[in-house]
Amino acid sequence: MFTNFKRVLHFALTDLARNKGISIANIFILVVTISLFTMLFFMHGLSNEIIYQMQNKINITAYFKSDTSEQDILLAKEQILKQTNDIKSIQYVSKEDAADIFLEKYKNNDAFTDALAEVGDNPFLPSLNITTTGEPQQYEKVNIILQSEQFSDLIDQVDYPQKKNIIEKVFSITSTVNKFGIGLAVLFILISIMVVFNTIKLAIDSSKNEISTMRIVGASSWFVRAPFIIQGVIFGLISFIVCFFITMILIFFLSSKLQVTLAGFSLWHYLLSNIFVIILIQFGFGILLGGIASFVVVQKYLKV
Amino acid sequence: MIKFENVTKIYEPDMPALQDVSFEVKEGEFVSIVGKSGAGKTTLIRLILGLEKPTSGSIFFNGKNINGMNSTELQSTRRKIGAIYQDYKLLPTKTVYENVAYIMEIEGKADEEIATNVPKVLEAIGLVNKLNNFPHELSGGEQQRLAVARALVNFPDIIIADEPTGNLDPYNSYEVVSLLSKINKTGKTIILSTHDREIINKLGKRVITIEDGKIIRDDVKGRFII
Ligand SMILES: Nc1ncnc2c1ncn2[C@@H]1O[C@H](COP(=O)(O)OP(=O)(O)OP(=O)(O)O)[C@@H](O)[C@H]1O
Ligand SMILES: [Mg+2]
Numbered sequence: 001m002f003t004n005f006k007r008v009l010h011f012a013l014t015d016l017a018r019n020k021g022i023s024i025a026n027i028f029i030l031v032v033t034i035s036l037f038t039m040l041f042f043m044h045g046l047s048n049e050i051i052y053q054m055q056n057k058i059n060i061t062a063y064f065k066s067d068t069s070e071q072d073i074l075l076a077k078e079q080i081l082k083q084t085n086d087i088k089s090i091q092y093v094s095k096e097d098a099a100d101i102f103l104e105k106y107k108n109n110d111a112f113t114d115a116l117a118e119v120g121d122n123p124f125l126p127s128l129n130i131t132t133t134g135e136p137q138q139y140e141k142v143n144i145i146l147q148s149e150q151f152s153d154l155i156d157q158v159d160y161p162q163k164k165n166i167i168e169k170v171f172s173i174t175s176t177v178n179k180f181g182i183g184l185a186v187l188f189i190l191i192s193i194m195v196v197f198n199t200i201k202l203a204i205d206s207s208k209n210e211i212s213t214m215r216i217v218g219a220s221s222w223f224v225r226a227p228f229i230i231q232g233v234i235f236g237l238i239s240f241i242v243c244f245f246i247t248m249i250l251i252f253f254l255s256s257k258l259q260v261t262l263a264g265f266s267l268w269h270y271l272l273s274n275i276f277v278i279i280l281i282q283f284g285f286g287i288l289l290g291g292i293a294s295f296v297v298v299q300k301y302l303k304v
Numbered sequence: 305m306i307k308f309e310n311v312t313k314i315y316e317p318d319m320p321a322l323q324d325v326s327f328e329v330k331e332g333e334f335v336s337i338v339g340k341s342g343a344g345k346t347t348l349i350r351l352i353l354g355l356e357k358p359t360s361g362s363i364f365f366n367g368k369n370i371n372g373m374n375s376t377e378l379q380s381t382r383r384k385i386g387a388i389y390q391d392y393k394l395l396p397t398k399t400v401y402e403n404v405a406y407i408m409e410i411e412g413k414a415d416e417e418i419a420t421n422v423p424k425v426l427e428a429i430g431l432v433n434k435l436n437n438f439p440h441e442l443s444g445g446e447q448q449r450l451a452v453a454r455a456l457v458n459f460p461d462i463i464i465a466d467e468p469t470g471n472l473d474p475y476n477s478y479e480v481v482s483l484l485s486k487i488n489k490t491g492k493t494i495i496l497s498t499h500d501r502e503i504i505n506k507l508g509k510r511v512i513t514i515e516d517g518k519i520i521r522d523d524v525k526g527r528f529i530i
Contacts (some may be wrong), residue, residue, distance in 0.1 A: 003415070006501070210397060214396070214406075216355065216383035217387070218384075219379065220376070
């Protein structure tokens with residue numbers, strides 16, 4: 001058993017050394033494929049981040065009547081939270097806070113600040129800012145609670161009708177992006193599997209006669225197959241190592257350059273926090289694709 | 305040891321390569337198969353090794369129907385036979401040494417045994433100075449001798465040789481045939497296909513003559529008669 005393993009390993013390594021050109025071509029194709037997968041993974045992380053940020057920016061606001069006490073509003077907040085678990089965050093903004101926010105926002109625009117001063121009294125209404133955990137329907141449900149009888153004495157108005165459109169638009173964009181992403185990933189995976197299979201097939205095709213000769217002199221299936229599979233796995237292993245270093249180096253340099261463009265998303269951070277997933281993807285794809293492709297291709301020529 | 309029972313092999317319709325062939329080769333026999341080019345000698349040998357399936361009839365190796373064997377049994381039968389193919393069937397990406405060693409490696413022979421036997425058999429066949437050459441770097445006759453060395457290295461109980469002297473000069477032909485005779489004297493079975501009249505007449509052993517896929521003669525102490 002051990003002798004056999006030692007022998008097929010020796011065959012695999014000897015062949016590798018004798019066919020350097022083909023070996024390098026196979027490794028190159030695998031490197032390209034694994035890099036594509038890795039890129040896809042980063043794109044997935046980036047688009048998730050963008051979707052997350054976009055959805056976080058959406059909220060609906062319930063404006064309370066001017067004279068509602070803070071106590072009543074906080075009580076209402078508790079009641080709202082009790083009636084639904086769709087809410088991710090609910091934030092109380094007092095009249096004073098609202099004025100401060102306004103002033104901060106327009107501090108360089110005299111027309112607005114002057115206008116506010118003119119009014120004299122604080123014209124802002126206290127409010128609750130609500131963000132839900134996901135779907136657009138959740139905003140509708142929260143809106144129904146807010147508009148219900150129980151709060152009609154307190155709540156002046158809810159801005160849901162004005163925001164309805166934009167909420168739906170954002171969610172339709174994110175779901176399109178998600179679907180497109182999945183489609184693209186599936187397409188990439190299919191194409192690269194086909195490319196790797198074909199490359200390995202071309203390499204093994206040239207050994208077609210040799211495989212049948214090995215069968216003719218009495219070699220068992222595994223004795224013939226194993227060296228090719230070992231070679232495929234070695235191609236995968238080398239490609240994994242190459243890709244891993246390319247990824248580390250590339251992301252390290254790109255990360256700081258692209259951080260501004262990518263809305264604060266740090267590629268380097270993403271890489272570090274997902275390092276095991278990335279290793280698994282690169283290692284798994286390399287070795288499985290290399291090994292399985294070799295197995296399948298040799299299988300065809302074993303029937304002698 | 306080997307038995308053909310009413311074997312017919314048809315590659316193309318109405319052009320049978322072998323027709324209703326029956327014969328038996330006993331252990332320790334030296335049987336020559338002669339016949340014109342295209343008579344069906346190679347077909348007969350390929351059938352024994354399970355490389356072709358008979359259209360009808362059965363072939364037995366040590367009492368077992370070759371056609372009924374699964375892949376594992378067939379491979380183990382092939383390992384028991386030292387076969388020399390007309391087209392050599394060498395491994396092009398392996399050196400002379402590795403080609404011969406491969407046969408021992410698939411048998412699971414020990415490394416030390418391989419290291420002593422391979423050079424010995426290559427010495428006997430006159431290729432010891434070409435150990436590290438690849439088959440394409442050898443002359444036709446050298447390739448043929450490598451094919452012979454490969455068939456001998458495991459000391460198989462039966463050697464089946466399809467025109468093993470086709471590419472050899474008279475001297476080397478004589479060497480190969482006397483090697484086969486010597487092996488036969490140790491009790492091993494030999495099946496030899498050839499067109500070489502002189503070899504057959506000198507051997508004075510059993511000769512099966514085929515013509516157009518049919519056995520037309522089977523003589524115990526045969527001569528080359530076509
Ligand atoms: N794979 C094949 N497909 C079709 N016909 C074949 C095939 N192999 C052999 N034949 C035919 O079968 C017949 C016998 O061929 P075979 O190779 O057995 O002859 P042979 O006696 O070995 O001849 P030679 O002395 O030239 O080697 C020939 O007519 C040949 O054309
Ligand atoms: Mg022939």
